[in-house]
Amino acid sequence: MKLYENKKKLKQKLNSSKTIFIMAHKELDLDALGSSIGLYTILENLNKNCFLVIDDTIHESGVSKVFKELEGCLNIINSKEIEENFYIRKKKNLLIILDVNKKELVQSSDAIDLFDKESIVILDHHELGETSIEAGLRVIDNDISSTCEIITNLVEMYKMELDPYYATLLLSGIVLDTNNFTLKTNSETYYAAYYLSSMGASTKKVQYLLKQDLKEYIERQKVITNVDIINNKIAIAKGSPYMIYRREDIAKIADTLLFFNDIEASFVIARSASKTIAISARSLGSYNISSILNPLGGGGNKTVGAARINDSTISKVEAKLKQILKKEEE
Numbered sequence: 001m002k003l004y005e006n007k008k009k010l011k012q013k014l015n016s017s018k019t020i021f022i023m024a025h026k027e028l029d030l031d032a033l034g035s036s037i038g039l040y041t042i043l044e045n046l047n048k049n050c051f052l053v054i055d056d057t058i059h060e061s062g063v064s065k066v067f068k069e070l071e072g073c074l075n076i077i078n079s080k081e082i083e084e085n086f087y088i089r090k091k092k093n094l095l096i097i098l099d100v101n102k103k104e105l106v107q108s109s110d111a112i113d114l115f116d117k118e119s120i121v122i123l124d125h126h127e128l129g130e131t132s133i134e135a136g137l138r139v140i141d142n143d144i145s146s147t148c149e150i151i152t153n154l155v156e157m158y159k160m161e162l163d164p165y166y167a168t169l170l171l172s173g174i175v176l177d178t179n180n181f182t183l184k185t186n187s188e189t190y191y192a193a194y195y196l197s198s199m200g201a202s203t204k205k206v207q208y209l210l211k212q213d214l215k216e217y218i219e220r221q222k223v224i225t226n227v228d229i230i231n232n233k234i235a236i237a238k239g240s241p242y243m244i245y246r247r248e249d250i251a252k253i254a255d256t257l258l259f260f261n262d263i264e265a266s267f268v269i270a271r272s273a274s275k276t277i278a279i280s281a282r283s284l285g286s287y288n289i290s291s292i293l294n295p296l297g298g299g300g301n302k303t304v305g306a307a308r309i310n311d312s313t314i315s316k317v318e319a320k321l322k323q324i325l326k327k328e329e330e
């Protein structure tokens with residue numbers, strides 16, 4: 001496990017810092033927020049001065065519930081307030097980036113420039129890419145279920161007791177990113193869940209935090225009904241051309257399509273901004289998603305990937321994708 005290999009270096013970084021800023025990706029989800037708050041608790045126990053840097057102004061429902069419940073308990077600032085909270089000796093400030101490693105996806109890319117490379121640590125489970133942020137320490141573990149699992153391991157490493165509420169938050173990130181322990185789940189994931197539950201994490205509460213919005217659920221189901229099956233193995237689903245979908249929803253639909261008999265790869269094409277078409281794709285391993293999405297300007301790895309195409313339409317993107325898939329089958 002990557003965290004254990006870097007244990008010494010990470011402890012060193014934390015020990016030598018006084019003020020620590022925690023920042024996750026835009027459009028916070030429960031893995032980003034759960035891991036941020038979990039880390040925040042660890043750092044408070046280590047007597048660090050801690051800040052969560054959040055620029056998002058709208059939050060998905062689970063994230064809003066947590067903010068409401070924890071109102072007044074956390075130092076939350078926006079990226080413009082970082083400098084005024086710096087510790088006097090600049091070297092004693094540390095930025096920890098969670099659940100993301102690409103510059104364009106963090107809450108504030110400008111915030112990165114306030115720190116020198118050595119004062120940045122990344123803890124994440126996503127693939128590295130061209131725009132990955134340079135850091136003094138990068139603990140990036142593609143095989144781990146979630147950033148909340150990394151933070152759970154960190155809690156164990158420091159032999160700390162967590163309040164049941166914070167244990168629940170960490171568990172909710174694991175449940176979210178594994179889609180209820182169906183994706184990226186191995187014995188270590190179950191061990192982390194066991195560990196959190198032994199500290200009092202509540203599955204009932206996790207279910208409450210992850211409750212979905214019925215309307216959004218129905219919209220996702222509509223996309224699934226608009227599916228084409230190619231060669232009995234590949235599912236291509238399309239969103240309504242008149243609707244803008246959140247990237248995470250497009251990804252969830254792609255995940256769901258893999259649950260059906262015979263489907264080995266899934267592609268979901270939908271509008272993610274007024275002039276942007278997004279594709280989210282998944283495979284069980286027999287199709288290489290990154291090589292299929294490369295010609296469309298996308299990326300990822302063998303089993304997970306995404307692409308964003310500007311100034312195009314759903315049907316154009318669909319035609320291009322089908323062409324690529326046809327070549328792939330030859």
Ligand SMILES: [Mn+2]
Nearest residue numbers: 031099147177
């Ligand atoms: Mn995550």
